[in-house]
Amino acid sequence: MKDGESIGRTAITTERTSWTDALRRFVRYFTPFEIALWACSVVLISVAYGVFDGERPLNLAASLIGATSLILTAKGNAMGQVLIIVFSVLYGIISYSYAYYGEMITYLGMSAPIALLAVIAWLKNPYAGKKSEVRVNRIPIREHIFLWALAAAVTTAFYFILEAFDTANLIPSTVSVTTSFVAAYLTFRRSPLYALAYAANDIVLIVLWVLAAIDDITYVSVVICFITFLVNDLYGFISWSRMKRRQHADTDTVYVRSASHAGKGVAEKA
Numbered sequence: 001m002k003d004g005e006s007i008g009r010t011a012i013t014t015e016r017t018s019w020t021d022a023l024r025r026f027v028r029y030f031t032p033f034e035i036a037l038w039a040c041s042v043v044l045i046s047v048a049y050g051v052f053d054g055e056r057p058l059n060l061a062a063s064l065i066g067a068t069s070l071i072l073t074a075k076g077n078a079m080g081q082v083l084i085i086v087f088s089v090l091y092g093i094i095s096y097s098y099a100y101y102g103e104m105i106t107y108l109g110m111s112a113p114i115a116l117l118a119v120i121a122w123l124k125n126p127y128a129g130k131k132s133e134v135r136v137n138r139i140p141i142r143e144h145i146f147l148w149a150l151a152a153a154v155t156t157a158f159y160f161i162l163e164a165f166d167t168a169n170l171i172p173s174t175v176s177v178t179t180s181f182v183a184a185y186l187t188f189r190r191s192p193l194y195a196l197a198y199a200a201n202d203i204v205l206i207v208l209w210v211l212a213a214i215d216d217i218t219y220v221s222v223v224i225c226f227i228t229f230l231v232n233d234l235y236g237f238i239s240w241s242r243m244k245r246r247q248h249a250d251t252d253t254v255y256v257r258s259a260s261h262a263g264k265g266v267a268e269k270a
Helices: 002-029 032-052 057-074 079-097 101-124 141-164 170-188 193-215 217-269
Strands: 130-134
Touching: 032 057, 032 217, 057 079, 057 217, 079 101, 101 141, 101 170, 141 170, 170 193, 193 217
Parallel strands: none
Antiparallel strands: none
16 A cells, blocks of 8 residues: 555656656746746736726737747747737637727738748748747848738738728728738748837737727727737847847858868868
């Protein structure tokens, strides 16, 4: 009987240790600043929801999931894009509630599908074999030209679509489509510029939801949500710029070492 109890206690202790180790690895994955940024975002979003809303739990859930997705995306982690898909669905529902059909169509019909493609692209392009960090990509000038030409076509098409749906605040809603499309495309292509495009989109969305909050004060919580998203996206650009420099430096180091070894081999044969 004692042997059985001993085995049971050992199993429980082992399980607790594994969970503790996993938690420690997860915490070490983020810098102190990133943890503080995420924690502050969660607190601000939660307080704003409690003060201005409190009746629409979907708004709170979408905001918290969005904040978490941004900090993971800033690390180049594909899980951030998985959460973006969930956020897009919830945000589409919220947008429908205020007749922001442009936001609903954009996030459900564009952002979510492109985020799914981004998950696949990121997992296929890990840095140094690590699934937790994507390999940063550099987009050539000709692709930027193609992107903006495509964005212009999408914007024109959506303007008339949104006008037909009698979308509230038509012009900023149309601009939001443009910035969302550019941001989603750059995310899929693994460019650090995705974060600046999303920051521009955050500014447009802040304007949109301020206009909504004038009619219904409960939407102030959504405004504060996108203010925290703006700060997170600006940090995302800084984080990806650092990743890009580090990855390029590592690649250059490997190249120099390979060239050095090759040179020694030729010298020895001579």
